[in-house]
Amino acid sequence: MTLRIAEIFGPTIQGEGVLIGEPTVFIRAGGCDYRCLWCDSPHAVDSAFRHEWRVMTPAAIWAEVRRLSGGRPLTVSISGGNPAIQDFAPVIALGKAEGYRFACETQGSVARPWFADLDTLVLSPKPPSSGQDVDWRSFDACLASTEGGPQTVMKIVIFDDTDFAWARSVSEHYPRLPLFLQPGNPEVDPEVPVDLRAAASRLEWLIDKVTGAGWFRPRVLPQLHVLVWGNKRGV
Numbered sequence: 001m002t003l004r005i006a007e008i009f010g011p012t013i014q015g016e017g018v019l020i021g022e023p024t025v026f027i028r029a030g031g032c033d034y035r036c037l038w039c040d041s042p043h044a045v046d047s048a049f050r051h052e053w054r055v056m057t058p059a060a061i062w063a064e065v066r067r068l069s070g071g072r073p074l075t076v077s078i079s080g081g082n083p084a085i086q087d088f089a090p091v092i093a094l095g096k097a098e099g100y101r102f103a104c105e106t107q108g109s110v111a112r113p114w115f116a117d118l119d120t121l122v123l124s125p126k127p128p129s130s131g132q133d134v135d136w137r138s139f140d141a142c143l144a145s146t147e148g149g150p151q152t153v154m155k156i157v158i159f160d161d162t163d164f165a166w167a168r169s170v171s172e173h174y175p176r177l178p179l180f181l182q183p184g185n186p187e188v189d190p191e192v193p194v195d196l197r198a199a200a201s202r203l204e205w206l207i208d209k210v211t212g213a214g215w216f217r218p219r220v221l222p223q224l225h226v227l228v229w230g231n232k233r234g235v
């Protein structure tokens, strides 16, 4: 059995959400069932980049993670693309046998039995600005697959007022899911250096929205890796 892999990189720090700051190796799966208008990882989505993807066995993927981490267990984040359109169970089994921990980033459009083997599942339903339609039945199936298992959290990207209002209503439907908000990054060209002042302004705008609304449930975080490296690949 093989998997389509866009890149494997690290160790770096997890730049987003509940595991922010955690030393992490990323496995970025190739292929996605969505086409978010502002996707920051099109090289793992568009078939135009397919020739850059590697077809790898779980053993080959695991050998690469072990090499990058020097064989010292850390958190491995499985992202993409949408990793849930492939079967990562064998990779997770290889890693767990050596004491590694696993997180997964997905939009929640496809539920997988292997979600139950994770330590952390990050569900990131897509707001109106993405141009995608959320299938909430699939999202609920993802949630059901982790009941009594991994920590499961929700992370929503906010670009504008409409996204913000949407996030509030989604939050009301899932009152027990820990919620993380991050400002959308409109600059997805990996070659363009980060504009720190613009990034700080976007974060300030989102903080003002949350506190101004008297909404004290979500945590508001930047994309830490974007502040340091912009949208550079492999970090």
Ligand SMILES: C[S@@+](CC[C@H](N)C(=O)[O-])C[C@H]1O[C@@H](n2cnc3c(N)ncnc32)[C@H](O)[C@@H]1O
Pocket: 032, 038, 039, 040, 041, 079, 080, 081, 082, 083, 105, 106, 107, 108, 123, 124, 155, 157, 182, 183, 184, 185, 186, 187, 188, 223
């Ligand atoms: C590239 S996606 C891959 C995983 C999965 N397809 C998903 O969307 O959750 C990883 C994370 O980056 C976020 N993201 C993608 N493009 C972004 C952008 N331009 N600004 C901020 N966050 C973004 C997604 O919402 C998701 O939480």
Ligand SMILES: Nc1nc2[nH]cc(C(=O)O)c2c(=O)[nH]1
Pocket: 012, 013, 014, 015, 016, 026, 041, 079, 080, 105, 225, 235
């Ligand atoms: N450092 C770092 N943190 C991240 N958190 C989520 C990422 C992703 O693209 O899934 C990501 C990424 O690509 N790099």
Ligand code: SF4
Pocket: 032, 033, 034, 035, 036, 039, 040, 041, 042, 045, 080, 081, 082, 107
């Ligand atoms: S779901 Fe994730 S990987 Fe797919 S297009 Fe949207 S942001 Fe990109």
Ligand SMILES: [Mg+2]
Pocket: 040, 041
């Ligand atoms: Mg990213």
